[in-house]
Amino acid sequence: MRVCLASTSPARLMLMRQAGIEPLLHAPAVDEDAVIAAIEAAESRTLPPEEHVLLLARRKAADVAASLAADDPSFDGIVIGGDSMFEIDGRVLGKPHLPEVATSRWERMRGSTGILHSGHSVIRIAPDAPPREEAAVASASVTFASDITDAEIAAYVASGEPLHVAGAFTVDSLGGAFIERVEGDPSTVVGMSLSTVRRLCGRLGIRWTDLWNRAGTSPT
Numbered sequence: 179m180r181v182c183l184a185s186t187s188p189a190r191l192m193l194m195r196q197a198g199i200e201p202l203l204h205a206p207a208v209d210e211d212a213v214i215a216a217i218e219a220a221e222s223r224t225l226p227p228e229e230h231v232l233l234l235a236r237r238k239a240a241d242v243a244a245s246l247a248a249d250d251p252s253f254d255g256i257v258i259g260g261d262s263m264f265e266i267d268g269r270v271l272g273k274p275h276l277p278e279v280a281t282s283r284w285e286r287m288r289g290s291t292g293i294l295h296s297g298h299s300v301i302r303i304a305p306d307a308p309p310r311e312e313a314a315v316a317s318a319s320v321t322f323a324s325d326i327t328d329a330e331i332a333a334y335v336a337s338g339e340p341l342h343v344a345g346a347f348t349v350d351s352l353g354g355a356f357i358e359r360v361e362g363d364p365s366t367v368v369g370m371s372l373s374t375v376r377r378l379c380g381r382l383g384i385r386w387t388d389l390w391n392r393a394g395t396s397p398t
Contacts, residue, residue, distance in 0.1 A: 180255030181389055184242035189343075189350065189369040190260060197372055198390035204245065206238035206259065213237055227263045227270055228315045231297030234261035236313050239299035243309055252305055256384065259299040260370045264320075264345025266292030271345050277335050280346045284331045287347075288356075289324030293317050294345065296366045300378040312378040316371035318362025320349070326356050 183194060183201040194201050213234065218224055225233065239259025246253045264271045266287060274280040299313040339353060340346040347353040349360060349367045363371045376386045 179384065179388055180253060181391070182242060182246060182253075182255065182257045184238045184257050184259040187260075187369055189348070192350075193365055193368055193370050193372060195392065198392050200392050201258070204242045204257075206241040207245075208234070208237050208241050210234055210261075227265050227293075227295040228297075228317075230270075231261040231263050231295050232299075232313060232315050233297070235259045235297030236299040236311070239301050239311070243301040243303055247303060247309070254304050255302075256379065256382070256389075257299075257301045257303060258370075258375060259301075260297060262294060262296045262344045262369055264292055264294050264347075266290055266345075273342050273344055274346045275341055277341065280335045280340045281331055283346045284326070284334070284340070285328075287322045287345075288326040288331075289322060291319055291321040292345065293319050294367050296369065296371055296374075298371065298374050298378060300375060300382060302382045302384070310382055312381040314374050314378060316363055316366045316374040318360055318364070318366040318371075320345075320347075320357055320367055321359040321361075322347075323356050323358050330356070 181199055181201040182204050183190060184204055184206045186205045214225060214230060239257050243257045271283060274283055296316050299311060302310045334340060334352060337352055339348060339351060349357055360367055363373050365372045379386055
């Protein structure tokens, strides 16, 4: 069975590969800011993180699924879409982009605990059959060390790693040394909860091990 990852995230691709899956990659054509702005304007409210990430994950997966169905009617497999947001002290933190923003966030985060929300959508596509979707949100709490020094923050920000990731940190690279505890599925913090994706596949009648396609993992 074929697997398409509706994402350009290196972290999500790494997770797939570590799980024995070499996916097709397809970037979704979704204007995330416009999607959220339209929904919030129509409903006159701010979407909470769980709804925010689930909406975007579903839109990304649906966009790629539609493209695949149009471009390759013989496609038989699944499309996986995801989105993540980090929340701390009731405030949602996206990608900081600027060094001064990342520095300010780390000064605030040290010694604190936040929650990483990750939305997931899995769409089953098969020839001559309507698409079927299962979706869910997974969350994991992240506790940062209280003794992180200003010099360590400055060096981490200077590395460039925290500038373009949700919450301004990673758990699987340079930022991992500054994280004391993760509660929940650790892969959620990397960018996608593998246990959640496995459960969604099961709801669609797909056995997770049937997705293994990397050398040395395919069941015989």
